[in-house]
Amino acid sequence: MTSALPTRPLGIIGGSGLSSLSTLELTERRVVRTPWGEPSGALALGRLAGCPVVFLPRHGFGHTIAPHEVNYRANIWALREVGVQQVISVASVGGIRADCVPGSLVLPDQIIDYTWGRGSTFFEGVDNPVTHVDFTEPYSMSLRAQVRAAAHRCGEPIIEQATYGATQGPRLETAAEITRMERDGCDLVGMTGMPETVLARELNLDYATLAVVANPAAGRGTSATVIRLDAIEQVLAQAMQRAHRIITALAAEFSRSAA
Ligand code: HPA
Numbered sequence: 001m002t003s004a005l006p007t008r009p010l011g012i013i014g015g016s017g018l019s020s021l022s023t024l025e026l027t028e029r030r031v032v033r034t035p036w037g038e039p040s041g042a043l044a045l046g047r048l049a050g051c052p053v054v055f056l057p058r059h060g061f062g063h064t065i066a067p068h069e070v071n072y073r074a075n076i077w078a079l080r081e082v083g084v085q086q087v088i089s090v091a092s093v094g095g096i097r098a099d100c101v102p103g104s105l106v107l108p109d110q111i112i113d114y115t116w117g118r119g120s121t122f123f124e125g126v127d128n129p130v131t132h133v134d135f136t137e138p139y140s141m142s143l144r145a146q147v148r149a150a151a152h153r154c155g156e157p158i159i160e161q162a163t164y165g166a167t168q169g170p171r172l173e174t175a176a177e178i179t180r181m182e183r184d185g186c187d188l189v190g191m192t193g194m195p196e197t198v199l200a201r202e203l204n205l206d207y208a209t210l211a212v213v214a215n216p217a218a219g220r221g222t223s224a225t226v227i228r229l230d231a232i233e234q235v236l237a238q239a240m241q242r243a244h245r246i247i248t249a250l251a252a253e254f255s256r257s258a259a
Contacts, residue, residue, distance in 0.1 A: 008052075015089070015090045032082065034078050035077070040057060044056070050252065075196070095216050096188060100213050107160055107208065109161045112185070135201060139208045142206065154248075164187070164190060
């Protein structure tokens with residue numbers, strides 16, 4: 001029997017440590033131009049576990065685009081342009097909260113923005129009416145629930161709530177900055193969560209982040225006096241495989257529910 005497939009592909013934005021999806025059955029690389037300029041690269045269109053997906057590595061295929069230089073507007077616009085309605089983003093982060101140890105997979109439910117000078121809205125320019133979007137719940141609750149369920153199905157433990165603090169980068173933070181962020185209520189620190197998250201909201205896309213803890217944040221645990229960048233790569237290599245499993249389970253469920 002031929003099954004009906006979802007007409008809208010699942011968007012996957014890969015972060016550091018996930019610049020390609022090894023199990024993606026690639027059908028096309030598509031260059032999409034947007035009113036906001038060039039996305040981080042050509043979109044990789046294909047199938048994952050039977051589900052149509054579009055993959056885009058946030059930092060480019062050769063990991064050359066720094067967090068403050070990513071064209072977040074072009075990336076989100078391009079995904080919408082090819083029909084994406086749901087976006088799962090994978091992002092490496094530092095852990096601030098004690099249980100967010102290296103290797104943990106975390107599904108943040110809140111975000112605090114410390115970035116500056118990034119193109120952070122589609123609603124600007126004299127020709128555009130002033131538009132405010134609701135951002136009380138920055139991530140899609142339904143997509144988060146689907147990611148949580150996918151993690152449970154493949155037996156991967158996941159931390160289900162956390163506040164992501166988005167910093168400017170590309171430098172890492174000082175210990176005092178992390179202490180301030182902790183006081184603010186941040187559990188994780190990363191450099192790419194904003195404006196990506198709000199831009200998805202502005203285009204009414206369902207968006208969730210699967211954060212992969214690469215290191216204790218500055219001044220914490222084994223990062224007490226220095227963050228060991230060589231250790232980060234090793235942690236990410238292993239943890240990204242688990243993130244990949246969860247995303248594959250998510251895609252499999254999407255393709256089942258569309259059948
Ligand atoms: N800080 C900011 N971004 C990060 C970190 C960090 O410690 N680790 C991975 N991404």
